[in-house]
Amino acid sequence: MSTDYINIFDTTLRDGEQAPGCGMTAEEKLRVAYQLEKLGVDIIEAGFPISSEEDFLSVKTIAEKIKNCQIAGLCRASQKDIDRGWEAVKHAERPRIHTFVATSDIHLKYKLKKSREEVLEMISGAVKHAKNYTDNVEFSCEDATRTDLEYLCKAVEIAVQAGATTINIPDTVGYTAPDEFGHIIRKLKKNVPGLEEIILSVHCHNDLGLAVANSLAAIKEGARQVECTINGLGERAGNASLEEIVMALKTRNDLLPFQTGINTENIYPTSRIVTQVTGVNVQPNKAIVGANAFAHEAGIHQDGVLKEKITYEIMDPESVGIPSNKIVLGKHSGRHAFKNRLEEYGYFLTDENIEIAFKKFKDLADKKKYVFDEDIEALINEEFLRSSDYYKLLTVNFAGGTGMSPNATIKLEIDGKEITDSESGGGPVDAIYKAIKKATGENPNLENYSVSSITGGTDAQGEVSVRVSENEIVSQGHGSDTDIVVASAKAFLNALNKLRWRREHPKVSNAKGI
Ligand code: KIV
Ligand code: ZN
Numbered sequence: 451m452s453t454d455y456i457n458i459f460d461t462t463l464r465d466g467e468q469a470p471g472c473g474m475t476a477e478e479k480l481r482v483a484y485q486l487e488k489l490g491v492d493i494i495e496a497g498f499p500i501s502s503e504e505d506f507l508s509v510k511t512i513a514e515k516i517k518n519c520q521i522a523g524l525c526r527a528s529q530k531d532i533d534r535g536w537e538a539v540k541h542a543e544r545p546r547i548h549t550f551v552a553t554s555d556i557h558l559k560y561k562l563k564k565s566r567e568e569v570l571e572m573i574s575g576a577v578k579h580a581k582n583y584t585d586n587v588e589f590s591c592e593d594a595t596r597t598d599l600e601y602l603c604k605a606v607e608i609a610v611q612a613g614a615t616t617i618n619i620p621d622t623v624g625y626t627a628p629d630e631f632g633h634i635i636r637k638l639k640k641n642v643p644g645l646e647e648i649i650l651s652v653h654c655h656n657d658l659g660l661a662v663a664n665s666l667a668a669i670k671e672g673a674r675q676v677e678c679t680i681n682g683l684g685e686r687a688g689n690a691s692l693e694e695i696v697m698a699l700k701t702r703n704d705l706l707p708f709q710t711g712i713n714t715e716n717i718y719p720t721s722r723i724v725t726q727v728t729g730v731n732v733q734p735n736k737a738i739v740g741a742n743a744f745a746h747e748a749g750i751h752q753d754g755v756l757k758e759k760i761t762y763e764i765m766d767p768e769s770v771g772i773p774s775n776k777i778v779l780g781k782h783s784g785r786h787a788f789k790n791r792l793e794e795y796g797y798f799l800t801d802e803n804i805e806i807a808f809k810k811f812k813d814l815a816d817k818k819k820y821v822f823d824e825d826i827e828a829l830i831n832e833e834f835l836r837s838s839d840y841y842k843l844l845t846v847n848f849a850g851g852t853g854m855s856p857n858a859t860i861k862l863e864i865d866g867k868e869i870t871d872s873e874s875g876g877g878p879v880d881a882i883y884k885a886i887k888k889a890t891g892e893n894p895n896l897e898n899y900s901v902s903s904i905t906g907g908t909d910a911q912g913e914v915s916v917r918v919s920e921n922e923i924v925s926q927g928h929g930s931d932t933d934i935v936v937a938s939a940k941a942f943l944n945a946l947n948k949l950r951w952r953r954e955h956p957k958v959s960n961a962k963g964i
Contacts, residue, residue, distance in 0.1 A: 454708045456699065457675040459651065460486050460692060461495040462724060464524055466683035471917055471926050472728045475948055476508040483512045485723050489716040493520040493546060499538035500531045504952060506538050513542035522546040522588065527576035536583040547580040550590035553597040553605045566601055570608050577612035588616035590653065595626040599634065603641045610642060616649045616675060621664055624657025624687060628667035635671035651675035654690045656682060661690035666698060669708060680724045681732050681739060693717045693738040701765055718771035719795045726831045729915040729928040738770055781815035795823065797830050807833060817932045825911055828930040840865065840950050841890050846939045848878050858882040860939065862889050879938045886939065892946050894918035901934055914941035918949060925949040
């Protein structure tokens with residue numbers, strides 16, 4: 451591999467998933483993993499196997515199915531975590547164990563309650579234990595940027611001596627700035643013997659909005675792996691955004707002469723799939739993948755772009771997979787145009803599924819004049835990307851209006867049986883949710899309910915997201931339909947299906963709160 455090659459380590463399925471409301475089921479994670487493989491990432495961090503049965507299963511399934519990326523599982527620096535992590539990743543063509551421990555005095559004193567010496571022993575023990583399983587071992591010094599620099603050098607040296615093949619320097623709390631981070635990387639490269647033989651990695655959080663700038667500064671100083679997420683998802687303000695790092699390297703290759711293996715025209719489809727799966731929308735002005743990233747509103751800009759794109763466009767929208775010539779589909783569109791549009795967005799369906807999707811598309815086109823790309827994505831998500839359904843929606847009917855008490859009747863298929871129930875409530879959604887609770891016997895707390903319109907116009911599809919919780923278990927559901935009452939029912943059932951799955955597959959431990 452050439453010395454200017456930057457390994458892209460995607461942690462959307464691990465750090466991204468730790469963000470509130472971004473939890474994904476095993477099926478959803480696999481769907482994203484297939485897309486990340488198409489995107490060309492080098493390493494997929496598929497999860498934190500010891501954190502729950504569900505995460506273990508996700509990592510194991512991804513390791514079995516994805517052939518062209520290394521698959522990493524995160525483990526704390528303990529034998530138990532590493533054993534469990536290995537069980538999950540060992541099926542991969544190229545498995546990686548990623549083990550970590552905090553090195554800052556703040557974390558040592560308040561969280562770990564350990565001395566510096568004890569932590570050095572943990573590092574050596576964990577890396578050596580992982581090496582019994584595989585050669586491909588990554589070690590991370592959590593909170594590295596608030597760690598005493600001499601001690602950080604020592605910790606990294608111990609990990610290198612124990613056999614780590616990648617050393618990761620996380621800015622866990624998004625505290626550093628480009629000059630300072632560049633200095634840390636320079637100092638490590640200069641002071642740690644043997645570091646030149648291994649890959650130095652960085653992992654930046656975005657609390658001060660500097661995650662991408664810090665990652666680029668580290669690359670300039672010799673980091674050859676960056677850890678990042680699609681849409682910049684991640685804990686708190688998120689992680690460094692994959693699309694921004696990759697496009698900065700590509701667009702400013704004169705300043706940053708480095709290469710990646712990313713197929714950039716798959717960036718936008720990947721961003722959309724992650725949005726669909728998590729239900730977390732990208733802010734409109736987000737660089738590269740936001741709805742306005744390539745929209746020119748001001749007359750003077752529009753005039754310039756029409757005369758010559760280069761006046762106001764530094765990147766070609768097509769280079770990140772945003773189709774330039776958006777033909778809006780409608781009820782006269784044929785199967786061929788429909789299939790083409792699906793493929794442009796990364797959905798390669800079997801002939802049988804194309805037929806199912808095409809029929810749904812025609813039904814939608816009867817209700818809506820124009821069917822936009824976002825509608826098609828929602829349709830595919832509804833039909834094919836949902837997790838296993840214990841509770842299936844058959845019909846929902848609602849009566850209400852001025853002077854009437856809203857009443858809803860719901861017919862569900864539950865474990866193979868049809869169940870019908872009715873309830874009244876303060877409003878249509880309230881009535882439906884009560885009827886669903888009665889029919890399913892589920893009674894979680896509804897923590898959040900939000901509705902947005904997928905496209906413009908009164909015939910637009912409504913997209914509903916809900917978050918429910920029961921004891922420690924939290925679950926997020928999404929649903930879309932031209933009728934927001936139906937979308938609300940779908941979203942609630944989606945959340946209940948995930949909740950039930952999680953209840954029936956209890957957590958092994960609660961290690962996620964790192
Ligand atoms: O932010 C962080 O420090 C992490 C490590 C576990 C790599 O996510
Ligand atoms: Zn992180």
